[in-house]
Amino acid sequence: MERSGGHVTRRGLYSLLVIGVILAALMGTAALLAGCRPAQSAAPPSALEPYRPLLNTWEPEEVRYWEGLPRYTITATLNTAERTLQGKMHLRFTNREQSPIYELYLRLYPNLPQYGGELRVSGVWSAGSPLPFEYDRADTALKIPCTPPIQPGQWAELDAAFTLSWPAVDEGWVLFGESAGFLSLPYFYPTLAVHNGQGWHLDIPPAFADAGFSEAAFYDVWLTLPTSFTLAGTGMQVEEQLQESGVKQVHWRAGPVRDFVILGHARYQELVREACGARIHSFFLPEDRAAGQAALDYAASALCVYSDAYGPYPFTVMTVAEAPLTFHGMEFSGLNLLGMDTYRSHRDELRYLTIHEVAHQWWYAQVGNDPYNCAWLDEGLAEYSSYTYYARVYGREEAERLRTLRWEGPYAYARSQGQDKVLAQPADQFVSQRLYESMVYAKAALFFDALRRAVGDDVYYAILQAYVRQYRFRIAAPADFFQVAGEVSRRDLTPLIQQWVLTAEGAAP
Ligand SMILES: [Zn+2]
CATH class of the missing domain: 2.60.40.1730 (tricorn interacting facor f3 domain)
Structure with missing residues (x-):
């Protein structure tokens, strides 16, 4: 349909201008x-x-x-x-x-x-x-x-x-x-x-x-x-x-x-490869080239494993970069910072660090959650994603070994010290970095492990895929995750949630 244009007289134009000036x-x-x-x-x-x-x-x-x-x-x-x-x-x-x-x-x-x-x-x-x-x-x-x-x-x-x-x-x-x-x-x-x-x-x-x-x-x-x-x-x-x-x-x-994020260095060198629909960039210092290549390959491998397990990586680019974070890492959207010590003296930790940070591209970049009030949700999922990675790349036995070393050990130690904590509480309640890690990383990973064992692998991955689909580029609360898990598994998960997330040994109920 076409509409004919109206004619504006000079007087009409003047009125419009006055109205426009008053309005402005x-x-x-x-x-x-x-x-x-x-x-x-x-x-x-x-x-x-x-x-x-x-x-x-x-x-x-x-x-x-x-x-x-x-x-x-x-x-x-x-x-x-x-x-x-x-x-x-x-x-x-x-x-x-x-x-x-x-x-x-x-x-x-x-x-x-x-x-x-x-x-x-x-x-x-x-x-x-x-x-x-x-x-x-x-x-x-x-x-x-x-x-x-x-x-x-x-x-x-x-x-x-x-x-x-x-x-x-x-x-x-x-x-x-x-x-x-x-x-x-x-x-x-x-x-x-x-x-x-x-x-x-x-x-x-x-x-x-x-x-x-x-x-x-x-x-x-x-x-x-x-x-x-x-x-x-x-x-x-x-x-x-x-x-x-x-x-x-x-x-x-x-x-x-x-x-x-602005991240830069005058001497950064770059390697690039394609993997599972994304172009992956690795930035590193010239003297750390071998580690820069390894970080690129670990990142590519993790991106493919998680795309298969949780649903496709949504971006066409992802970057891993050497950064001044000692042997720690930090996740940002599409960008994974890896501490320079893991390119050098802590080289044996580069693989684990990379697969942890890449998992945050699902549990942070895609599904966001409040890092102060429920840090355990994305950290637990990112941490436990390494079980998925190990099981699929190195076999179930290696994944089981990982659980014992990384999560059961630190969590058992914290309990033996009377330091078990409720996961569902603000970050500063964990008092120290060490306790924060044994709870928000290790205990939370064990919650997801308990969930996987309770519902079986197929249902566990169906839960995570549904969670990503429903909350991609949104913010989820723990209750949202529990609801998706309950709906997909058709099970009452209350006892499991109660045990791992809402209570702690020796704590008042
Ligand atoms: Zn993390």
Whole structure:
């Protein structure tokens, strides 16, 4: 059907202009008074097509859900000599809940004591008008009031300008900052906090637990940095331009991911291989090439094993990278950081570390959960995934040996010390890193082992596949996992959950 265009007289045009000016003035005033301002009641037309090369799956129903996810556009300039970054960010956020949202919270993770950086916001705007904001939670959060509130289904857009500085640390575990020539900057920008039925999640986790808790989102990031610097970032680099002598601008695109990480080194070398529908990149220092090759091969093998066990890896790229994390690792969406000691003195731990972190591409990157209140859920699944890996690659006997050594031993020791703990409690209740690991890793892995043995292998993997399908790029709570497990297995799993998750030896019921 075609519609004929109306004719606008000069007088009519004048009236429209006046109305437009009044409206604009009203909107400007409202924005000044208002705080974050909702835009329209419906989402704009899909702009996700540019992200399609990043994804191995493009189901219309899923894409419709992705259109409601937050979108970040970030432009930043890195000054590696001064250890500072100047950035601007545009964020679009949709209220996907049933009730209005009265304020927005952004997390400033670099200000966590364990990160040791400083992220300051110099201004927040909506449609060019400045918005009020205030720091909260020991400067790890920024509160932006929304008046009028963002109604269910509405979306809001805001811009923020920020400055980041980071520490230089000689040695040891450095997840955030500069060390041994590495620059590692996860969450270098204000990150939208998670909001759900319980409100905004603004917890400050202890140093031994993971900190980042975020929605899956889409990112377009333009970084200006020295040409000498090689980046192993999140997602895919889509463009690189030489700007002036010694300076380049790179454009990265990622999504749906829970984080965007700048990780780089002037001497990074790279190996690439294809495996099970993904292009896998391995970044390492030249002197660690053999380990870099091994990390690439372990990652490829784990990606195929887990794709088969839990459902396909959804992205077309995955990266493993040597990082200043001693012999520890850290998972980000599509990006696995592996401590440089496992490329050297702890080389015998590289395989285990790699298969653990790659499992987080299902249990973190795909299905997210609150790392402060229920760390055991993704850590237990990532940890116990190595049983799956060992059983399928080295045989059942090796997998059984792994259970005895890695989980039964540490858990039995903790119990013998009277230190059994309830899994379902906040991370800081575990007091020390050692106890956190014997519970959130070992005891949680044993819960999944007990579940697998109770329902049998076929049903166990059917549960995990259903869990990923239902919560991919969403956030799940333990109750969601229990529900899926109960429905798929058609069994009452209450006694098992009670024994492993909700109670502890010697603890009051
Ligand atoms: Zn982990």
